[in-house]
Amino acid sequence: MTAVSVTDWPIPAPRVIGQFGAFAIETSYDAAVAAYPTVEAPSIPMPHGRSPGRNAPPTVEKSVWRAAQRFIDVAVASLAGRTGPDCVRNAMSDAAYLEFCAVRRTLLQDSDRPGWAKLSSVRPTTPEKVELVAVLKGARRDRALAAVKEMRGGQWWCTRFLLV
Numbered sequence: 235m236t237a238v239s240v241t242d243w244p245i246p247a248p249r250v251i252g253q254f255g256a257f258a259i260e261t262s263y264d265a266a267v268a269a270y271p272t273v274e275a276p277s278i279p280m281p282h283g284r285s286p287g288r289n290a291p292p293t294v295e296k297s298v299w300r301a302a303q304r305f306i307d308v309a310v311a312s313l314a315g316r317t318g319p320d321c322v323r324n325a326m327s328d329a330a331y332l333e334f335c336a337v338r339r340t341l342l343q344d345s346d347r348p349g350w351a352k353l354s355s356v357r358p359t360t361p362e363k364v365e366l367v368a369v370l371k372g373a374r375r376d377r378a379l380a381a382v383k384e385m386r387g388g389q390w391w392c393t394r395f396l397l398v
Contacts, residue, residue, distance in 0.1 A: 294356050294357075294358055294364060298358075298364060298390075299353070301390055302356045302364065302366050302383065302390075303353050305322075305325060305366075305381070305383070305390070305392065306351050306366065306368045306379070306381075308322055308325075309322050309351075309379070309381075309395075310351040310368075310370065312334075313337065313338050313347075313348055314349070315342060315347060319331075319338055322334060322392075325389075325390070325392055326392040326395070327391055327392065329394075330381075330391075330392045330393050330394055330395045333394065333396065337379075337395065337396070341372075341397075344374075345373075346372040346373050346375065347372070347373060348371060348372045348377075349372070349373065350371050351369060351370045351379060352368060352371070353366065353367075353368045354367045354368055354369050355367040359382075362384055362385040362386075363382065363384045363385070364382075364383050365380070365381070365382050365383075366379075366380065366381040366383060367380055368381075370397075377397055377398065378397075378398040379395075379398070380394070380395075380396045380398055381396070
C-alpha cells in the first residue's frame with residue numbers, strides 16, 4: 235500500500251472539460267484528433283453481389299445496382315405473365331423490346347413461367363453503359379438473363395435483352 239501525504243495533493247492529472255453532461259479529458263483521443271486538420275477521404279465504391287477479389291473489374295454505385303434490380307423485377311413480372319409487356323416498354327429501345335417480346339413468347343410457349351430472378355452481376359463497360367446478368371428461377375429449370383443498359387438523357391435505357 236502506498237502512503238500519500240497532504241503535500242502531494244492535488245495530484246497532477248489532465249484537466250476534465252465538460253459541457254451538458256459530455257465529458258472529455260484534454261489528453262484524450264478527441265483532443266488529439268482536433269489538433270489535426272480534417273481531410274475528406276475519397277469515396278470508395280462498394281462491391282455488390284459477389285466479392286470482387288484481387289483482379290476484379292470496377293464496381294458500380296449502389297444507385298445503379300438498385301436501378302438494375304428494379305428493372306429486372308419488372309421484367310420478370312412481365313416474363314411470367316403477371317403484367318403485360320408494355321410495363322417495360324418505356325425503358326427499352328425498339329430493338330431491345332423486340333428481343334424482350336421474343337424471350338417472353340419463348341417462356342410462355344415452354345410453360346416455364348419464372349418465379350423470381352436474382353441479379354448476379356452489374357458490370358460497367360463505359361461510364362454510360364452497364365451489363366446486367368440475372369439468374370431466372372423457372373418452374374422446371376433455371377436460366378440466365380443478360381441485358382445492356384445505357385444512360386441516355388438522365389435515364390437508363392435497355393438496349394439489349396437476351397435469354398441465355
